[in-house]
Amino acid sequence: MLAKCLKGLVGAMAALGCSAMVQAETLTVEGTYAASVDLPGDIQVIAVDRMAGRAGPDVEVAIMQTLGSVAVDGGRYFGIVHASSVLSGNAAAADAVLSGTVRADVFEQRSGWRTRRKCVARDRDGDCIRRKEIRIPCFELSVQLNPRLVLTSQDGRLLYANNQPLIEVVRYCRDDVFIPSELEMAGLLVDQLAQAVRLDLAPQSRVEGIRIMEMRKGLEGADRQAFKDAIGLTKRDANGACLAFQDLEARHPTHVSVLFNIGLCHEAAGELVTAQSYYAEALRVDPGRDYPALGLGRVASRERAAIQLAARENRYVAGGAQ
Numbered sequence: 001m002l003a004k005c006l007k008g009l010v011g012a013m014a015a016l017g018c019s020a021m022v023q024a025e026t027l028t029v030e031g032t033y034a035a036s037v038d039l040p041g042d043i044q045v046i047a048v049d050r051m052a053g054r055a056g057p058d059v060e061v062a063i064m065q066t067l068g069s070v071a072v073d074g075g076r077y078f079g080i081v082h083a084s085s086v087l088s089g090n091a092a093a094a095d096a097v098l099s100g101t102v103r104a105d106v107f108e109q110r111s112g113w114r115t116r117r118k119c120v121a122r123d124r125d126g127d128c129i130r131r132k133e134i135r136i137p138c139f140e141l142s143v144q145l146n147p148r149l150v151l152t153s154q155d156g157r158l159l160y161a162n163n164q165p166l167i168e169v170v171r172y173c174r175d176d177v178f179i180p181s182e183l184e185m186a187g188l189l190v191d192q193l194a195q196a197v198r199l200d201l202a203p204q205s206r207v208e209g210i211r212i213m214e215m216r217k218g219l220e221g222a223d224r225q226a227f228k229d230a231i232g233l234t235k236r237d238a239n240g241a242c243l244a245f246q247d248l249e250a251r252h253p254t255h256v257s258v259l260f261n262i263g264l265c266h267e268a269a270g271e272l273v274t275a276q277s278y279y280a281e282a283l284r285v286d287p288g289r290d291y292p293a294l295g296l297g298r299v300a301s302r303e304r305a306a307i308q309l310a311a312r313e314n315r316y317v318a319g320g321a322q
Contacts, residue, residue: 025211025212025214025231025234025235026209026210026211026212026234027209027210027212027234027238027241027242027264027265027267027268028207028208028209028210028238028268029207029208029209029210029264029267029268029298030205030206030207030268031205031206031270031298031302031305032072032073032203032204032205032302032305032306032309033203033204033205033206033298033301033302033305034203034301034302034304034305034308035199035200035201035202035203035204035305035308036199036200036201037159037160037200037201038304038307038308038311039159039160039201039308040153040159040311041311041312041313042095043095043096043153043159044078044079044095044312045078045079045080045081045093045094045095045096046067046078046079046080046081046094046095046096046097046098046151047081047082047083047085047094047096047097047098048060048063048064048067048080048081048082048083048097048098048099049082049083049097049098049099049100050083050084050099051099051100051101051102051149052100052101052102053101053102053103053104054102054103054104055102055103055104055145055186055189055190056100056101056102058102058186058187058190059102059145059147059190059193059194062190062191062193062194063098063193063194063197064080064082065194066194066195066197066198067080067194067197067198067201067202068080070198070202071205072202072203072204072205072309073205073309077202077203078201078202079094081094083097083099093154094154095153095154096151096152096153096154096159097151097152097154098149098150098151098197099149099150099152100147100148100149100150100162101147101148102145102146102147102148102149102193103145103146104143104144104145104146104186104189105143105144105146106141106142106143106144106182106186107141107142107144108139108140108141108142109139109140110137110138110139110140111138111139111140111171112138113135113136113137113138114135114136114138114173114175115133115134115135115136116133116134116136116175117131117132117133117134118131118132118133118134119131120132136173136174136175137173137174138171138172138173138174139171139172139173139174140169140170140171141169141170141171141172141180141182141185142167142168142169143167143168143182143185143186143189144165144166144167144168144189145165145166145167145186145189145190145193146165147162147163147164147165147166147193148163149161149162149163149197151201160200160201162193162196162197162200164196166189166192166193166196167189168185168186168188168189170185203305203308203309210264210267210268210295210298211291212231212234212241212257212260212261212264213256213257213260213261213289213291214231214257215256215257216228216257218252218255219248219252219255223248223251223252226244226247226248227244227245227248227257227258229244230244230245230248230261238265238268241261241265242261242262242265245258245261245262245265246262246265249262254285255285256282256285256286256289256292259278259279259281259282259285259292260278260279260282260289260291260292260295262278263275263276263277263278263279263282263292263295264295266278267295267298267299272299272302272303275295275299276296276299279292279293279295279296279299280292280296282295283296
């Protein structure tokens with residue numbers, strides 16, 4: 001089974017040009033991960049309504065740009081229009097409408113002092129001969145976005161809501177070269193909010209290097225060295241590393257690092273069911289380890305993403321290209 005997975009892993013890496021992407025002590029995993037919200041498959045065109053509040057117009061533009069550029073598996077995920085276009089008849093009817101208000105609050109308060117020594121007297125050569133300690137007042141600038149966003153279907157169903165505040169805090173002193181700008185801070189928060197909505201509503205495809213487990217406790221002699229060599233192989237030969245971990249499993253079937261690393265090999269090859277079983281066994285052997293727990297989370301997210309994508313595909317096949 002693993003040999004089949006390794007063949008798939010090598011093929012995937014070749015297609016991605018992963019000889020350069022596999023970094024030290026990682027295996028490259030490519031996958032599509034689930035949106036936070038399971039939207040119905042027929043929600044494919046979203047109209048963004050005018051948003052009230054001090055930050056509403058900026059959020060409106062940012063969300064339209066962000067959602068409009070979402071691509072999953074090479075294809076555009078949403079059609080994004082402005083609600084005004086739908087009402088005026090200049091665009092096809094939307095499947096859902098995103099609307100709401102975004103309040104921006106700015107707070108500035110004193111935040112202690114900074115002390116520094118200042119020259120108050122110099123000799124005729126310009127050298128300082130007397131210094132005085134002075135106190136510089138410092139401040140804390142806080143910018144907070146308070147969104148109240150809802151996505152509703154055309155028949156009035158509530159599909160999604162975002163009421164999560166976002167805050168940016170910067171401390172500065174009066175003599176700093178850089179004084180924070182509330183407009184720039186608000187802009188960062190607007191972009192964060194748009195990205196949060198994107199991750200909530202649409203799956204995400206990504207390629208990342210996932211670290212292998214390197215703990216060798218419980219391995220002795222030749223097997224300890226073999227495990228260390230396998231770690232080194234991940235830098236240049238993922239196939240060889242995975243075969244080496246597989247060989248160690250026969251003699252160490254309950255070693256958490258061996259189990260996790262084999263699971264990661266299967267995950268990298270797209271064999272999610274097998275990866276899941278290895279991660280679950282690694283977690284059973286050592287419940288305190290976060291590596292296998294995170295692995296199970298990634299696999300579950302990829303499986304959920306597959307269901308989300310299938311719902312859209314099934315809707316399209318059922319409805320036809322109308």
